[in-house]
Amino acid sequence: MSTIYKDIKQLVDEAQTILILQPDNPDGDSMGSALGLEELLGDLGKTPLMYSYKPSETYLRLHEGWDRVSQTFPKAFDLTILVDTASPTLLVNTLEKHGAELSKHPAVVVDHHNSRSEMGFITHELIEPDAASTGEQLVRLANELDWAISEQAGTKLAAAIISDSLNLTVPMTSYGTVSALADCVKAGADLAQMNQRKREANALTPSLQTIKAKLLTSVEYAFDGRLAIATIDTETIDRYKDEHDPCDLIIWDMQWVKGVEVAAVFKHYGTKIKVSMRAKRPIAARLAEAFDGGGHDRAAAFRAEGTDMQVAVDKFKEAFAKIGAPE
Numbered sequence: 460m461s462t463i464y465k466d467i468k469q470l471v472d473e474a475q476t477i478l479i480l481q482p483d484n485p486d487g488d489s490m491g492s493a494l495g496l497e498e499l500l501g502d503l504g505k506t507p508l509m510y511s512y513k514p515s516e517t518y519l520r521l522h523e524g525w526d527r528v529s530q531t532f533p534k535a536f537d538l539t540i541l542v543d544t545a546s547p548t549l550l551v552n553t554l555e556k557h558g559a560e561l562s563k564h565p566a567v568v569v570d571h572h573n574s575r576s577e578m579g580f581i582t583h584e585l586i587e588p589d590a591a592s593t594g595e596q597l598v599r600l601a602n603e604l605d606w607a608i609s610e611q612a613g614t615k616l617a618a619a620i621i622s623d624s625l626n627l628t629v630p631m632t633s634y635g636t637v638s639a640l641a642d643c644v645k646a647g648a649d650l651a652q653m654n655q656r657k658r659e660a661n662a663l664t665p666s667l668q669t670i671k672a673k674l675l676t677s678v679e680y681a682f683d684g685r686l687a688i689a690t691i692d693t694e695t696i697d698r699y700k701d702e703h704d705p706c707d708l709i710i711w712d713m714q715w716v717k718g719v720e721v722a723a724v725f726k727h728y729g730t731k732i733k734v735s736m737r738a739k740r741p742i743a744a745r746l747a748e749a750f751d752g753g754g755h756d757r758a759a760a761f762r763a764e765g766t767d768m769q770v771a772v773d774k775f776k777e778a779f780a781k782i783g784a785p786e
Contacts, residue, residue: 463585464603470565470583474537476506480561481542482549483512485528487622489543490519491615492569492593496540497524498612499601508533512552516704521653521660522615532557539566543593545575545586546753548762554578569596571623571631573744574753591631594619598639610647617643618653629757630741663703670699671708678709684718686779690725690768706735714739721746721783725763725771732763732771742783749778 471477479496481489493509500507509528519525539561545568547554554561561580568581571590590596594616601608608616620640624632627640644650663671674695679688691705699705706724713722714737721738734752736743741756752761763771 461603463583464600466583467567467585467600468604470538470567471500471503471505474505476508476533476536476538478533478536478539478564479507479509479542480539480550480553481509481511481528482544483552484549485511485513485515485519486543487519488592488594488619490515490525490528491522491617491619491622492542492597493528494522494524495594495612495616495619496542496597497527498609498615499597499606502607502609502612508536510553512550512556516700517702518661518704518707521656522618523611524615532560537564539564539580541566541568541570541581542597543570543572544568544753545570545572545578545581545584547576547578548751548753549760550578551762569593569600571596572753572755574748574759576751576753589631589633589635591627591629591633591636592620592623594623595636595639598642599635602642608642608646613643613646613648614653617648617650621650621653629755631755661703663708667699667703667708670695670705674705674709675712678713680716680719681776682779682783684716685720685783685785686776687713687716687719687722688725688772688775689713689723690772691727692768693727693729696726696728710735710737713737721779723775725768725775727766727768730766732766732768733760734763734771734775735760740783745782746775746778749782750775 479493481493497507515525565582566580567583569585573588710724720740723736726733736759738757743759744754744756747754747759747761750761
């Protein structure tokens with residue numbers, strides 16, 4: 460057993476109340492990982508508390524327990540386990556409001572992204588860039604520490620693995636990814652039932668189908684079609700945020716247009732602009748890092764400087780011209 464696994468075991472053994480922390484904006488991997496970890500820790504007799512700065516979007520509410528992810532920071536805890544990010548840019552609001560309290564306790568980060576930066580409160584790191592998801596890491600951790608994986612834990616961790624591996628299709632998918640998912644199935648996860656529930660939950664309403672078509676027709680193609688850019692204004696985000704993230708409606712279609720190497724969606728939230736990327740070439744993380752963001756080689760994100768959409772787009776094009784040159 461490696462030193463980090465031993466350290467995590469000791470920290471968990473010595474703690475009773477454990478805070479499970481996610482990025483400010485949870486996604487499928489972070490949510491499934493948090494819910495699965497809650498099950499693992501609960502079965503160990505611990506008291507897990509889940510927190511994220513923002514409420515769960517509708518598409519994340521597929522599994523029992525999503526409503527236990529609180530937006531009220533706990534008053535007392537012994538240990539923090541941060542899942543699915545080692546980048547402070549994805550925890551800006553949490554760190555601004557609760558960084559001082561977090562620094563008073565030991566903290567473990569479990570993450571599979573290449574990019575990381577100092578956050579000021581992490582004491583132990585389990586960062587494995589070879590993993591396709593944090594869910595995969597947690598299955599591996601459970602196996603190393605002989606933590607039992609219940610049907611409930613297996614179902615939630617399977618959801619995390621499937622989410623970030625895009626149904627086992629991303630380049631990072633490995634034997635370890637498939638093996639971790641198999642362990643979840645062995646524990647009782649029903650993949651067919653999970654897929655059916657996800658399809659039903661993500662089915663588009665007529666209004667969402669209409670806005671998807673509108674957004675796709677506004678996509679700009681630059682650099683001879685190698686870069687696809689979409690911008691989503693604040694009004695659209697506010698109108699549809701409770702139904703579906705407008706970015707998720709279009710970014711996959713943008714990525715798989717012939718000739719496109721990088722699809723970037725700029726989302727204006729009024730006081731900030733966030734950018735999500737998907738790439739066919741392994742350059743998304745480098746593009747994000749140019750703006751102090753992070754992520755995977757083929758899926759990454761960052762927060763643009765300022766609130767002027769055109770300025771943000773122009774700066775990104777400049778970065779793409781340097782970093783995205785044909786190989």
